[in-house]
Amino acid sequence: MSNRKRNQHLLWRSGFGPGMQQIQSLDQIHSVDLWKGILQNAGGEPKKLVVAENRLQNLFEGIEGEDAMRQFQKENKAAIAEQVKLMRQSSREDLKKLNHLWLDEMVHSPAQLREKVSFFWHGHFACRVFSAHQQQELLHVIRTHALGNFGELLRAVSKSPAMLAFLNNQQNRKKSPNENFAREVMELFTLGRGHYTEWDVKEAARAFTGWSYDSRSGFVFKQQTHDDGVKKFMGRTGRFTGDDIINILLEQKQTARFITEKIFRFFVHENADPKITAILADEFFKSGYEMKVLLHSIFSSDWFYDNRYMGNRIKSPVEFMAGIRRFVPIQLDNPNSSLVFQQVLGQVLFLPPNVAGWPGGKSWIDSSSLMVRLQLPRIWASKEDFRLQMKGDDDVDMGRSPEEMQAARRAKNFITRAGAADWNWEPVWKNYVDVSRERLYEEIAAHLLQTKSAPGRQVVEPFVDKSSREHYISSTIVQLMSTPEYQVC
């Protein structure tokens, strides 16, 4: 296996694929050094992606104490309602902006590892709420802690207004417990199914009572709705709070196993190798859940480059689109076109299908989605007309009047027609100036495809524009991106 292929494997799995500027260096650099660089680039705090302001926070600025607050709220009901309405109205557009901003990070950020791991957590901590502000805050929590300590990440996510709202912990009160939050924290975030009892769920739900948020300051603990009685949880007894429950969950080695296996399935292969993951989980647990320890063990290992782990992971729609844009700089004529394709292909950022996140793997592929994937590069490249009728999303459209929905539908149809993009080919051609015409096809295929076999030159060339060297390069790239092989990495 070539050195290039190993390096590209690392770049696809730890990020969103090789970037245009990296392409030439990948024959030479050793994967150990490449990994060092990846880790280095991912250090530092992420820049917060901001699309929505908390209008209430602005309104409440400077008010001290609960009594003053109550007084203010009483006297300014109309003004508060107005701000809430404005936030709700702009939320849909703001979420789109957040989507674009984050996708741009995935494409352009040198911190590829951070964005990729954040993307993993985005699915792990799946959250469907329509407040752009809450989503923005949750994303920042995730990006900040993505490569840090899992325990801290878990705590921060669990206390985010977005997650508390999504999992109904606002409704979890001493007198009428709601088990949703407690159940998902165990089933999806830490232990996985089958490693806790219904009793544990009940008791944990009691402990989480009082975990709430207000629009002003985010997380708040409401003593008056908290059940401070004695709970029996996972074989222990005490007046547990929500924080205690999370600590107990982190003390379970099963949590390390569950997270490690999920990470393995996402970054390496959908069938986790039990021997490998047992060792990884052990290390991860001993490190006190340091993500960098786990990631380093994976990406610096020899087995990561085993034949069985290469070229067989189906890219998710977001990875697929980000990967194209990393290889060729693309300016979408209409930025919403990426949103339309996210929808058609089944992965819209900030709109996971349910609490369990995107199932991934073969579930990305059905005849419709595959045919769209195979056409997408050509649609972007050739300004072909592309008309698709979107399925509406009633959760998103909720409460819109028929007129509003009609306007939105018109806009959507417009978007689908404007699917085209401008590809900035100049810098891409430069990557191939030293390559002889004879070698061009093999070279481009080696840069784009991670599978063992690739479609032969004699198959693809009849569909390639040979009128000039530049056109040859561009159309070969587009045609090779339009293959089943390009769908995997």
Added chain:
Amino acid sequence: MLIKRRTFLQTGSLATASLLVPKFMKAFEPQQGFVPPGNKTLVVIQFSGGNDGLNTVVPITNDLYFSNRPRIHIPATQAHKLTTDAGLHPALTIAKELYDNGELAIMNSVGYPNPDRSHFRSMDIWHSASESNEYFTTGWLGRYLDEQCKNCTTPTQALEVDDVLSLVLKGEQNKGLALRDPKGLYGVSSGNYFKSLHHAHVHEEETVDYLYKTMSETISSAEYIYRQSQLHPSAAQYPSTKTGKSLKTIASLILSDINTRVYYVSLGSFDTHVNQENQQTKLFTELNDALSVFVKDLKQNRRFNDVMIMTFSEFGRRVKQNASNGTDHGTANNMFFISGGLKKKGILNPLPDLQDLNAGDLKHQVDFKTVYATMLRKWLNADDAAILKKKFQVHDFI
């Protein structure tokens, strides 16, 4: 950038028509005349967005209905009267006609325990046929497809008339096909580039082979469906609405020799939080006009006894209207069954109890999974317990 397309030599390629007729279909090589009776077909019509069941089957003698909906009730005088107590939404003239002919059955208060009021989640539950605390990644018709298509080459037993495939048609091994119209998918998938790729591909890597398999199935299914749709294209005049076009496509396929047993189509959005009356009437009119032609078409071609049309929505709506002349998300709802082959007709069970509510919402009396079980076992002759992962009671209307 332009991509030059060259005519690709088709010799030896996948494109030869005879190769594209799936193996199992060889036994059914096109015959003259119509498909023999007994070949049962199910057409599912999904009302997306949560249709208001109480303004669909109107409890015209229930004071609670009128008092909860001072401004958006349907007056008894305007509803099409079915029984002393029940009337139909004024736009649903065809349903009234079918009812009078004994070709419509209505099941009230269908839902599931612990109902979820999010559109997405509730639709997920209806699609996957899970309990509300279970998460399945496959749909009930997808699992039906798995059972039907164990060794077949084209999974065309279930089709969705749409651009995007819904969860309901995704199985473990097989996924249904979504197509807006047979010609469109055929046009895309018959491109020579994809055929050349397929022809040249050597199977040796599991994941990419799977993609090639899906691609070649799409190519052959698309061609198969397209050819079938050309055999007996429906001559009836359908309205040019989305639903009209979809039902015309479905009719043309039902009249062909295709092996499709289930068709799936959606209509919406019924999410009428605001000014409900206009929106629901508009959608019901679209449905009504298309359905009238569809039923007549099937009857003329003597297929109506073998076709079952089933409607559902992810939830009904709140009993009490809201302040914007609309209704908010609710729970249990009614389902329609339309066919010339019904055993029991009319209103199958009592109208919803408007007194005994759960936080303002109807309590479900019938689990929707029992309806699925009935369709699978008694209409499609399939193993309902395997598909639904549990044995449910079945109803006796078919």
